[in-house]
Amino acid sequence: MKPKLTLKKIAKELDVSISTVSKALRDSPEIGEETREKIKAFAKHYNYKPNNIALSLKNRKTKTIGIIIPEIVHHFFTTVISGVEKVANEMGYNVLVCLSDNSFDKEVLNMEMLANGSTDGFILSLAKETMQKEDYHHLLEAINQGMPLVLFDRVIDQIACDKVIIDDVTGAKKAVQYLVDLGCKNIALISTVDYVSVGKLRTKGYRETLEENNIPVNEDLILKIEEMEDSETEIKDFLKNKEIDGIFAVNEHFAISAIKSIQEQGKKVPEDVSVIGFTDGELSKRFIPSLTTVSQHGMRIGEESARLLIEKLERTPTEEDYYKTIIVETGLVVRNSTKSKK
Amino acid sequence: MKPKLTLKKIAKELDVSISTVSKALRDSPEIGEETREKIKAFAKHYNYKPNNIALSLKNRKTKTIGIIIPEIVHHFFTTVISGVEKVANEMGYNVLVCLSDNSFDKEVLNMEMLANGSTDGFILSLAKETMQKEDYHHLLEAINQGMPLVLFDRVIDQIACDKVIIDDVTGAKKAVQYLVDLGCKNIALISTVDYVSVGKLRTKGYRETLEENNIPVNEDLILKIEEMEDSETEIKDFLKNKEIDGIFAVNEHFAISAIKSIQEQGKKVPEDVSVIGFTDGELSKRFIPSLTTVSQHGMRIGEESARLLIEKLERTPTEEDYYKTIIVETGLVVRNSTKSKK
DNA sequence: TTTCAACACGAAAACGTTTTCGTCGCAGTG
DNA sequence: CACTGCGACGAAAACGTTTTCGTGTTGAAA
Known part of the structure; x- marks a missing residue:
């Protein structure tokens, strides 16, 4: 079991400074060609991968988005997850899935867990209990801290944020x-x-x-x-x-x-x-x-949600804030539980 | 939109040092009662929550476990997730869910994404394609880097790790x-x-x-x-x-x-x-x-997997390594697609 | 008055990155 | 020879924590 390779170890091994290693790997022109190649070869050979945690800390963003759903037994939600996953992965994001079990407390807990650095933004469908209590302080708090939020399926008008719903x-x-x-x-x-x-x-x-x-x-x-x-x-x-x-x-x-x-x-x-x-x-x-x-179309809903969220995450902070609501149209799939039209 | 509260800001606000704040919040006896109370009151009032990323970096552990499943449309897998979630949350862990879509490449990609700091360990059910190719280098690599791995449902004998299967x-x-x-x-x-x-x-x-x-x-x-x-x-x-x-x-x-x-x-x-x-x-x-x-019993399988993984994560490194295979028994649920016994 | 604990707190390192800002040596110019 | 400029690299800060190791101030004992 070898501990993970870090910049520091590469630096020591090759007898250069950490900064040099970092720059070489990112193809900075500051570094001479010879050293650069040497470092890159070494890194590739020993399969160096930068530590995401350190990157997250430095960049103050985690490149992961959290999705909180009330229950997973509804097939609908699983297709939404797939949709989110698809777009997120394309854009280089991770997806963190949490279940609220339709409980207000679990929803709040989950959001707090994720809000402290685990996640850059949320996609969520409200728990039944939450809608019943009409207590949305946790949502407001997240927004207040600058964490974008996309609500889907079970949404509420009172919260100003992006939304994806069906008609x-x-x-x-x-x-x-x-x-x-x-x-x-x-x-x-x-x-x-x-x-x-x-x-x-x-x-x-x-x-x-x-x-x-x-x-x-x-x-x-x-x-x-x-x-x-x-x-x-x-x-x-x-x-x-x-x-x-x-x-x-x-x-x-x-x-x-x-x-x-x-x-x-x-x-x-x-x-x-x-x-x-x-x-x-x-x-x-x-x-x-x-x-x-x-x-x-759960897949579509998930995709649109992810797109909306990532858009917010990657816009420059100066840009104007405004919220969209995307309506994904429904279709009627005719099968055998209805009489055939004459 | 107020940026998140940090130790540093509290320190500056209260005119003490960062260390003092940290210690006060963790109830260190080093800190005088008066200062401690003052700091704790302030922190509570402004709802201070430590930044998980920083903690992860410091502690070299993330308190999250990754679960990779081949497909979510099988209801079975969703119950497994619930089981993992349940135990994990009880033990203070987050759960990160990824889908491999039964594709070998996606499985490898997902593992690489998660292995670089996002996760302390894995719970996974192999993609169909992976079992077909019999290429398990990504699993070995993870184990090699000291990341515990629990395989469930679709497991293979060749890999030495904890396993949860049904008979x-x-x-x-x-x-x-x-x-x-x-x-x-x-x-x-x-x-x-x-x-x-x-x-x-x-x-x-x-x-x-x-x-x-x-x-x-x-x-x-x-x-x-x-x-x-x-x-x-x-x-x-x-x-x-x-x-x-x-x-x-x-x-x-x-x-x-x-x-x-x-x-x-x-x-x-x-x-x-x-x-x-x-x-x-x-x-x-x-x-x-x-x-x-x-x-x-998917729920049971998930629970056992999580327990196994967390056990490995929290054992002291000196303890002997050995791997368990837990067999979750099956039941026969008799309904109406079989004749009734006479 | 001196000495020494005990107490209360602060400085700094460390985790692994990125990035800004030196700094050093050397070649070219006047 | 003295300056300038540039190429190639390193030092250090920063992200937010925790923790070890000081250090300064007390009060009391000698």
Whole structure:
């Protein structure tokens, strides 16, 4: 086990000064050709790699970006990570991934851990608990310390920073309109509680579409779920004895639970009931019947977030500060959980 | 935007020396009570946090561990990450996640990125391409530089380091034996190519179990899949015109593709064919019929890996080096893709 | 009054870089 | 010969810590 090679060791070995070694390796014209070649040959031969920690300290930047997500089980978030990774690595950045487990405290803790030098900036999707508490002091603090912040997916208006979102309202509208066009008259909505912005916005799209089509909104057909754990039984109860021919669910899991319940009732999907989910994950593809979903392009979201963040990181400090919000459009992926259009 | 508070600034502000501030904050008895309290009050009020980079440089350790995984779409890997995160955070470590995308080059690149100071040690599951090339110089190099390494899931014997694996052979045996006990006579195996150790070992379990039950192994009933992309059609072709009543697949996806194909043939699962998969992911639970699977406890694997790594990191250098291999047992989760036992 | 601990604090080195600013020797010029 | 200029290199500061080793000031003991 040989300890890592440093400039100092090279310098001693070749009997020159540290500065000379540093300059030679960076191709400074100050150094004579002979010495330069000698040093470079030596460094290459012994596989010298500069120590990133020292560089970070010197440059006051780490070339890594932190991404904090509420949960990794959602396939959506994993595709976002891939997108961030892709762009970040292209630009020479590392990516540090942390999980908040939807807990406010863990989110704060994670940010504090990363803010003390580990990271140049953040990409994050807020924990459910955070949105509930509406306590954003940790975000403000980061911004205040000059750490750029990009919010994605679960964002809030109150914070001034770059944001990458999908158009939830329009996405929901596409889905519900599709159901209406299919001839559905009684369309149920299975959503999350309103403090998750996603739930609120998709609900909005649902309502607006119905109104636009002169279909009265029946509050009995709207279910708001608080706890993921109980969702399956809640949905089952909700669908009991209801006359519906269409369901719009705000995520895969709800959609699938709904289909199961429908089938247990002896009805068929899509013949009797058409179901559309949100978020195009592995489940949607593989489930039988495969799910018609609103697809949000996680990869794109990750890429855009990373680009936004790195842009902020690399701009000269004099440049004007202004914040962008990028909207990544959604698509409707039609599969087998909806009737085919005639 | 206020720049971060440092010891130096506190020192200047309070008109003491840097050393005094440092000592006061670390409760050194060298410092008089009055000064100590004054400094601590000031630091707390202005929310001083030591700079991790500087600490890393000084201590020559970063308190972060890097985890490199081949792909994140496998739900299994995400649970491993959670396990690592959990233990790591408990012990005051950060976790840096990188994806190799199953590419040898990306794996090497990632390791090089992390090895230069970003990380104290590695937890990794080898890329498919790496196992194919059998080129492990990057692993050896890391070990050589004194960076502990823990391999999990996809491991190789040639490298001397800590390992966390599941007992693939036994896991496969459990599954196949279960099928045999169900009365299946013609059990097919859908596996990956042999250089993925997982594929090889599970195949071994399959063969052994059949032999133990005096069932001849029929090579025509064994499918080895190279490319995930083509798996669906390959499986469909494979299952055509075959008299089988049981299938053991080495992962969820293969199992589900198999079920789909079976159903398209007009046969029923589990009435006509019982199917067992490997890896208990979201898909297995949600699919209809829900999948009977061999469950490998990713969370446990992650936890054990992290524990192993941190143990190595924190042992005093004089202690004897020796390597452990931890085997995390598998379970059989019985669901609806297999006939019920009579 | 001198001497010596004990106390409270500061100076400086070290971690591994980069970069600014010397400095030294030598060649060329007048 | 005296100056200038330049090529080639080194010293040192800086990034933010921790820690070792002073050092100056007390108060008390001799």
